Amino acid sequence: MLRPHLHQAYLNAERRRTATPQLTPRQWEQLRQVAAGHTNAQVAPPLGVSKGTVRIHPQNIYGRLQVSSRTAAVTRAFPDLAAL
Numbered sequence: 001m002l003r004p005h006l007h008q009a010y011l012n013a014e015r016r017r018t019a020t021p022q023l024t025p026r027q028w029e030q031l032r033q034v035a036a037g038h039t040n041a042q043v044a045p046p047l048g049v050s051k052g053t054v055r056i057h058p059q060n061i062y063g064r065l066q067v068s069s070r071t072a073a074v075t076r077a078f079p080d081l082a083a084l
Contacts, residue, residue: 021064023077030057035074 023031026047033043040054047054062068065076 021066023061023064027057027061027064028077030054031061031073031077034058034070035078 030043030047033046040051044051044054058070058073061073065073067073067076
């Protein structure tokens with residue numbers, strides 16, 4: 001019963017031990033917008049791109065951070081926010 005939780009704790013510890021992969025300034029900006037709770041429609045205008053472009057970029061960010069969701073990407077990129 002504890003095995004899945006222990007495995008997840010191990011994976012989280014491994015991620016913390018390794019440095020955060022390099023993101024482009026544009027990817028950091030989009031991730032900051034996502035961390036602030038903005039939707040794709042809200043992120044697009046400040047970045048000067050379409051909603052479709054905003055929808056595609058997270059896949060590249062997820063790949064660099066080795067995660068599969070917005071929440072995991074924000075947690076990985078901004079670990080201090082996860083502690084709040």
